[in-house]
Amino acid sequence: MIAPIVEQIHGELGDKVKILKMDIDENPSTPMSLGIMSIPTVIIFKDGKPAERTVGYRPNMKGDLMAKLEALISPAV
Numbered sequence: 001m002i003a004p005i006v007e008q009i010h011g012e013l014g015d016k017v018k019i020l021k022m023d024i025d026e027n028p029s030t031p032m033s034l035g036i037m038s039i040p041t042v043i044i045f046k047d048g049k050p051a052e053r054t055v056g057y058r059p060n061m062k063g064d065l066m067a068k069l070e071a072l073i074s075p076a077v
Helices: 003-016 029-033 061-073
Strands: 041-046 049-055
Touching: 003 061, 041 061, 049 061
Parallel strands: none
Antiparallel strands: 041 049
């Protein structure tokens, strides 16, 4: 359900973000190490560390994710 949203965001932000998807069935230790308890879970990393986390689907998911990403991308004023 969220794959099209994530692809739209990548299309809009381009090289400013790097999008990765993971098959948790093929990589069972990674979700455990990141504390993922349910899917879908979107984790936004900054400088290699988790900065934001969204669990589950909601109607305004694209707007929420864009706001979080733009806040992390924008230089501090």
